[in-house]
Amino acid sequence: MCGIIGYAGSGGDSDTLEVLLHGLGNLEYRGYDSAGVAVANASLSIEKRGGELSELKDALAGNADGFDGSTGIGHTRWSTHGPPTDANAHPHTNAEESVAIVHNGIIENYLELREELSEAGHTFRSDTDTEVVPHLIERERAGGADRETAFREAIGRLEGSYAIAAVYPDCETVFAARHESPLVLGLGSDGNYLASDVPAFIEFTNRVVYLDDGEFAALSPESVTVSDGSGAPIKKSVETIAWDPEDAGKSGYDHYMRKEIAEQPRAIRDCLRGRIEELGGTVTLPELEGLETPSSVQFVACGTSYHAGLYGERLLQRRGIPTQTFIASEYDAARLPVDESTLVVGVTQSGETADTMAALRSANRAGATTLALTNVVESSAARECDHVLYIRSGPEISVAATKSFASQQVSLSLLATALVDSASSAAFPPREYLRELRRLPDHIQSVLDDSRADAVAEEFLDADAYFFIGRGYNAPVALEGALKLKEITYKHAEGFPAGELKHGPLALVTESTPVFALVSSREQAGATIGNIKEVQARDAPVVAVTDDPESVANHTDYVLEIPETHPAVMPIVANVQLQLVAYWLANALDRPIDKPRNLAKSVTVQ
Structure with a gap:
């Protein structure tokens, strides 16, 4: 949910915009609905757009003059305060554009601060909570504070959660702070980075420093310093990330x-x-x-x-x-x-x-x-x-x-x-159970190799709704199967323990409501088959996900088979079939599978 990238580079001014856009691209998975960048040189060069990152890139393609500084910040926003418009996209500035801010999180006292600043003559151009921050900084600067002090004083007025980064004109330092919202620093050979998540800069460096709540950071092309709220330096450990960039x-x-x-x-x-x-x-x-x-x-x-x-x-x-x-x-x-x-x-x-x-x-x-x-x-x-x-x-x-x-x-x-x-x-029994856990990768691979989930998805493409049922260990996977399908297909889906069918949901079952039933050969199979018969009596098609196809063949329309295993291990294997059903259904509907609407990978607001 929202993404931050910051860079203070020593590899040449022309690299900064490229690094920011690349980082934002790597953060698209977090979920967003607008994007923007700010590069600091003699002034601040800012471009931001509602919509996808491609719209920001298109805007910059015809107007990249001025984006040649060595220091900059970028942001992908997931809307909380105000719709995803150009004005509400980050970065945000004060009226004179003497500071630019990007922010993840929620500033809970922003209405109080906004009223205070408005009464003092400040004018706001967005609906966001974030915009109070550059105005707070402007007021501190007007009172004689240097850049870092003004940033600290402004942060000290905030209540809520935040990861915040700021840049100023004629300054090669990125200032940052965090409280209950993630922020990580990357130590590179050609500059230093900050981001809300490591993938933003993993191609450039795998040496990272994680900020803790209440900590501040200052990044220049040559150095990174971390300090507490009073300004006292903090010695941080440097971690090495084991992920290969190709993993992403x-x-x-x-x-x-x-x-x-x-x-x-x-x-x-x-x-x-x-x-x-x-x-x-x-x-x-x-x-x-x-x-x-x-x-x-x-x-x-x-x-x-x-x-x-x-x-x-x-x-x-x-x-x-x-x-x-x-x-x-x-x-x-x-x-x-x-x-x-x-x-x-x-x-x-x-x-x-x-x-x-x-x-x-x-x-x-x-x-x-x-x-x-x-x-x-x-x-x-x-x-x-x-x-x-x-x-x-x-x-x-x-x-x-x-x-x-x-x-x-x-x-x-x-x-x-x-x-x-x-x-x-x-x-x-420990030896049997651990043996089945060890066999899990092979069992799942056999499902991946032989699954007919694509054909099942094609058959039920036009269904009105989808139900998922399971008992015992399988009940949570029934819930997960429904969640996965609704997330990426935008189709209505419900999951529940199989016994709950007759306590309400059965009223919704029709011939256009396929029911996916998880049936274990060793865990209450008879009761679940009874529930299958209940929906069949209402003409609903049934898809069984099971390790015992013979027991369900006469009661179902389709069978998605899995290898027989311990009943507590079965749900892990069965879930793969349900993932594939959701995937192939979304693919046939031409949905944006990796970035479903209104959702975010990392939800960092309450």
Whole structure:
């Protein structure tokens, strides 16, 4: 959600605009509806446009004069305050254009500040909350403050969340600050970078510094300094990112989503590597050393990660640990039984999801032990929680999560096994269960090689709505299947536990409502087949996703087969078929699969 790129370069003035546009292109996956850049030289050269990045590039193609400074900032905006117009696009300036600002997050007291500044004679040209910042800086400058002091004083007036970067005319420094919105610095050989996410500059450098809340940064072509709110310098560690720039490319696929679906066998191998000992039936997670078996577990998450949490909840409950899953925006630890023996797990691909971060902070205040289950090293969640377990899925560019969901499911399987001594568990005999986890990549590869999901998608292209049902471990994947389809096709879809069909949703079932049923040969198959018969009696077509095609062949119109495996592992494999159905349906409808309307990859506002 929104993207920032900044650059202070030593490689030649003509490189700056190219670096900014390239960075914005790499950040398109985050979701946006307008874009803009500002380059500092003797004055500020600014261009911004509502719409896609291509519109900004078209505008610059005929008017790039003046964009030859060595320092600049760029932004892709996801609208919160005001529609996606040229005026509301970032960067924002004061009337004299003596400073330009880009901002991610929400300034909660902007109306109060805007009224204060308007009464002092400042004129505003946009609907955004961000525009108060350059006017605050202008007022500090008019009072005699230098550039850095004016920036700090302005930031000190803000309430809410922000990652902010600023440039001035006749100045080769980019000034930046963060609070509850991600910002990372890149240390390059031909200049220095800042961005809301590493992919913005990964082609130029893999040496990064992560800013923490309340920290300020100043980037020049030759140096980077980080300081606290009082200006005292802070010594930061430099991390080396292991991602290869080519990992963020499409590798010949038409869409990132299709590529990332195909990457799931590799992602799961990376997730499992070094963590399981199949012969002894043990899981080793050194990063969780010292974490004792909790009295209870609470998952907090949003969207796809919430569905992963529901899956993890079932794994832990079957192992005897009381577990609940909460939509993060609804979580308040002060209202719940939470103490030091409670483990609160934040499931978040980016590690920056604002609602999940707020829930984790609530849990920390209540004294709970917190664990981040995340994909991004040194993300906010990773740094603020007591423990972190990385899912190791690699960069995921498409807004619709695919391989990260699979890696979250596998990571939760490992976590549940590590937390509980399952040696005597009939439901999870350790050697069998870990063997099936090890076989997962091969099982998923067989689905990728043999799936008929494209033909099923073509058959139901004109359906009125799509229902997804499953029981037990499969119920969360039914929810995820519906979410994936609605995200990228814009078609109505619902997912729910199979038993809920007769408690309301059955009223909506017609011959134009295909029902996708997840049926496990070893987990309540008979009950789910009963639900299938209920919809068939209403003339609804049924697609079974199953490891036992013979048991459902007489009750369904189509079968999407998966290899037989442990019932707790089956949903990870079955979900791949549902991902492919959603993908091929969206492809046939010519939807913008990687960048669905109104959605963002990393949601950093509440």
